[in-house]
Amino acid sequence: MAVEPVPPAEALLVVEHLTMRFGGLIAIDDVSFIANRREITAIIGPNGAGKTTVFNCLTGFYKPSVGRLTLHHPRRGPFLLERMEGFRIPQQAGVARTFQNIRLFSGMSVLENLIVAQHNALMRASAFSLAGLLALGRYRRAERAAVERARHWLDQIGLIDRADWIAGSLPYGDQRRLEIARAMCIEPVLLCLDEPAAGLNPRETADLNRLLLDIRASEGIGILLIEHDMSVVMGISDHVVVLDYGRKIADAAPQEVRNDPHVIRAYLGEDEDEALPPEVLQDLGDTVKGR
Amino acid sequence: MGWRGGGGACGGGPAGGGMRLRRVGSRNKRVDQRNLEYFLQQLINGLTLGGIYGLIAIGYTMVYGIIGMINFAHGEIYMIGAFIALIAFLVLGLVGVTWVPLALLIVLVVAMVLTAFYGWVLERVAYRPLRGAPRLSALISAIGMSIFLQNYVQLAQGARVKPLAPVIPGGFSLLEVDGFIVQLSYLQVIIIVLTTALMAGFSLIINRTSLGRAQRACAQDMKMASLIGIDVDRTISTTFVIGAALAAVAGMMVTLYYGVIDFYIGFLAGIKAFTAAVLGGIGSLPGAMLGGVLIGLIEVFWSAYFTIEYKDVAAFSILVLVLIFRPTGLLGRPEVEKV
Numbered sequence: 001m002a003v004e005p006v007p008p009a010e011a012l013l014v015v016e017h018l019t020m021r022f023g024g025l026i027a028i029d030d031v032s033f034i035a036n037r038r039e040i041t042a043i044i045g046p047n048g049a050g051k052t053t054v055f056n057c058l059t060g061f062y063k064p065s066v067g068r069l070t071l072h073h074p075r076r077g078p079f080l081l082e083r084m085e086g087f088r089i090p091q092q093a094g095v096a097r098t099f100q101n102i103r104l105f106s107g108m109s110v111l112e113n114l115i116v117a118q119h120n121a122l123m124r125a126s127a128f129s130l131a132g133l134l135a136l137g138r139y140r141r142a143e144r145a146a147v148e149r150a151r152h153w154l155d156q157i158g159l160i161d162r163a164d165w166i167a168g169s170l171p172y173g174d175q176r177r178l179e180i181a182r183a184m185c186i187e188p189v190l191l192c193l194d195e196p197a198a199g200l201n202p203r204e205t206a207d208l209n210r211l212l213l214d215i216r217a218s219e220g221i222g223i224l225l226i227e228h229d230m231s232v233v234m235g236i237s238d239h240v241v242v243l244d245y246g247r248k249i250a251d252a253a254p255q256e257v258r259n260d261p262h263v264i265r266a267y268l269g270e271d272e273d274e275a276l277p278p279e280v281l282q283d284l285g286d287t288v289k290g291r
Numbered sequence: 292m293g294w295r296g297g298g299g300a301c302g303g304g305p306a307g308g309g310m311r312l313r314r315v316g317s318r319n320k321r322v323d324q325r326n327l328e329y330f331l332q333q334l335i336n337g338l339t340l341g342g343i344y345g346l347i348a349i350g351y352t353m354v355y356g357i358i359g360m361i362n363f364a365h366g367e368i369y370m371i372g373a374f375i376a377l378i379a380f381l382v383l384g385l386v387g388v389t390w391v392p393l394a395l396l397i398v399l400v401v402a403m404v405l406t407a408f409y410g411w412v413l414e415r416v417a418y419r420p421l422r423g424a425p426r427l428s429a430l431i432s433a434i435g436m437s438i439f440l441q442n443y444v445q446l447a448q449g450a451r452v453k454p455l456a457p458v459i460p461g462g463f464s465l466l467e468v469d470g471f472i473v474q475l476s477y478l479q480v481i482i483i484v485l486t487t488a489l490m491a492g493f494s495l496i497i498n499r500t501s502l503g504r505a506q507r508a509c510a511q512d513m514k515m516a517s518l519i520g521i522d523v524d525r526t527i528s529t530t531f532v533i534g535a536a537l538a539a540v541a542g543m544m545v546t547l548y549y550g551v552i553d554f555y556i557g558f559l560a561g562i563k564a565f566t567a568a569v570l571g572g573i574g575s576l577p578g579a580m581l582g583g584v585l586i587g588l589i590e591v592f593w594s595a596y597f598t599i600e601y602k603d604v605a606a607f608s609i610l611v612l613v614l615i616f617r618p619t620g621l622l623g624r625p626e627v628e629k630v
Contacts, residue, residue, distance in 0.1 A: 087518075090519055103515045105507070105515070106511070108504075108507065108511070116516075116521075119504065120520050120521075182519065183519075186520055
C-alpha cells in the first residue's frame with residue numbers, strides 16, 4: 001500500500017478520480033474530494049447525480065471502474081477501500097453506513113441491534129463462541145462492555161426505555177436514530193449517512209442535527225452525509241461537495257456553495273437565455289418580434 | 292433400488308427401527324394394544340426417534356434460515372456421519388479400546404469433526420460459488436452433491452448393508468404388567484439425554500453468543516450484516532459446519548440404535564427430517580426440534596397402532612397437509628417480504 005502524497009493532516013477520506021461505469025452509463029465521472037476528520041462533509045446534488053453510488057463504492061457494494069479511495073485510519077493507518085472485501089471495510093477500516101430506506105434487523109430487539117454491531121470485538125473475546133458458551137470471564141467482560149456501549153448510544157438517541165422493543169415496531173423517526181446508533185457501535189472513524197433526515201418532521205430533524213453535531217464533537221470522527229434537506233446541509237455541514245450528472249461541480253463551504261452559479265443552475269435549471277443556441281435564439285427572436 | 296432385493300432393508304434406519312418397534316409390540320400379541328404400558332413403550336421409542344430426526348432437522352432449518360435454500364445434500368451428510376461413526380467403532384475395536392464410555396466419546400468427537408468437515412466442503416463447493424445466482428442453480432448443485440456423496444459412499448464402502456454389533460446392551464425395565472415389560476434401554480437414555488443436551492447447547496449458541504447473533508443478522512439482511520463488519524461467508528460456513536456436526540450425532544445414534552446402515556439411509560431420513568423442519572416451521576429452530584419429535588412420535592405410533600407398512604406414508608402425509616393448510620408450520624412466522 002504505497003501512498004505517495006502525504007495528505008493534509010486532518011484528511012480522513014481521500015477520494016481520487018473516482019469513476020463508476022455501468023456498461024455505457026457513467027454514474028460517477030472523475031470525482032475527487034477530501035473528507036476531513038472532525039468535520040461533517042455533505043454530498044448534495046439533484047436526483048440521479050451519483051451520490052448513493054459514491055457511498056456504494058466507499059462501502060464495497062461496487063468496485064469502482066477507476067479511482068482510489070484512501071481512508072486514513074488514525075490508529076491503523078491507511079486503507080485502500082476499493083481493494084477491500086465488503087465486510088472488512090467496516091471491520092478494519094472503520095467505515096459505517098446507514099441507508100436511505102431503513103435497514104435495521106427488524107426482528108431483533110433494539111438492544112440486540114446495537115450488540116450485533118459489536119460482533120467482531122465479541123467474537124475475538126469469545127474465541128469464536130467457545131468461551132461464550134462456557135461463560136468465561138473474558139467474554140463476560142467483553143459482553144458487559146458491549147452492553148455498556150449500547151446503553152450509551154441508547155441514551156444519546158433517547159431510546160433507553162425501549163431497549164427491549166422489537167426494532168421493527170419502533171416509530172419511523174426512532175428507527176432512523178437507532179440506525180445511526182447501530183452504525184456508531186462498530187466504532188467507526190467515518191460515518192456515512194444516506195439521507196438521514198428523509199421522512200423526519202422538523203422537530204425530529206432538529207434532534208438529528210443535534211445528534212450529529214454531538215457525534216462530531218465527542219467522537220472526533222468524520223461524517224459523510226447525503227442529504228436533500230437543506231436545513232440539515234446548511235445547518236451542520238462544514239464542507240459541501242456538489243455532484244451533478246456524476247461530475248463534481250462545486251466543493252466548498254456551505255455559504256459559498258449556496259451562491260455558486262453552477263450549483264444554482266444544477267438545481268434550478270439553466271437560465272433560458274443562455275441555454276438555447278444562438279441560431280435558435282435568433283429564430284425565436286424573430287417570432288417574438290413578429291407578434 | 293430394486294436390485295438390492297430384500298425389501299426389508301430398504302430405507303435403512305427408520306425401516307429397521309420400525310421392525311424393532313414392532314418386535315417389542317408383537318412379543319405381547321395377547322396384550323390389548325390400547326393399554327397404558329404399550330402406549331408408554333411407544334412413547335419412549337417415539338421420543339428417541341424424534342430426537343434423532345430433530346438433530347437432522349436443525350441442519351435443514353438453519354441453512355434455510357440463513358440462505359433461504361433447502362440443503363438437499365443434508366441427508367447425505369447424516370449418512371456420512373453414520374459411516375464415519377461405524378468405521379470409528381470398528382477401528383477402536385481393532386486397536387482395543389473397549390471401555391464403552393471412552394469409545395463412545397471418541398467416536399462422537401471423530402464423527403462430529405469429520406462430518407463437519409464434509410459440511411464445510413459442501414458449502415464451499417456447492418453453495419459459495421453460486422452465491423447470488425438464481426435459487427434454482429444452488430438447488431440443482433445441492434442435489435448433485437447429494438447424488439455424488441451417495442455414489443461416493445457406495446463405491447468406497449460397498450452397497451451392502453453394514454452391521455454393527457450392539458455396543459450398549461441392556462436397559463431398565465420400568466414396569467411389567469401381564470408379561471408386557473416397558474423397557475427403556477441404556478442406549479435410548481443416552482440418545483434422549485444427548486439430543487436434549489445438544490439442542491439446549493445449540494439454542495444457547497443461537498440466542499446468547501455473538502456467533503448466533505451474527506447468524507440471525509445474516510438471516511435477516513446479509514448485506515447489512517456485512518456492513519456492520521460480519522464476515523457473511525464465514526458465518527454461512529459455520530452454519531453448515533454446525534448443522535453437519537449435529538447430523539453426525541444423529542448418524543452415530545442411528546448406527547448404534549439400529550445396528551445397520553447403508554449408503555441409502557440419508558435419503559429417507561433426510562426427507563423425514565425435512566418434513567419435521569417444515570412441520571415445525573422452516574427457519575425456526577425450536578420448530579425443528581418440536582417437528583422432529585412430532586414426526587418421530589407420529590411414525591412410531593402409526594407403526595404401533597395401525598400398519599407399519601404405511602408409516603412413511605403417514606409421515607409424508609403430514610408434509611402435504613402442513614404445506615397445504617399451514618405453510619408456515621407450527622412455530623414459523625408468516626413470510627415477511629424483504630424490501
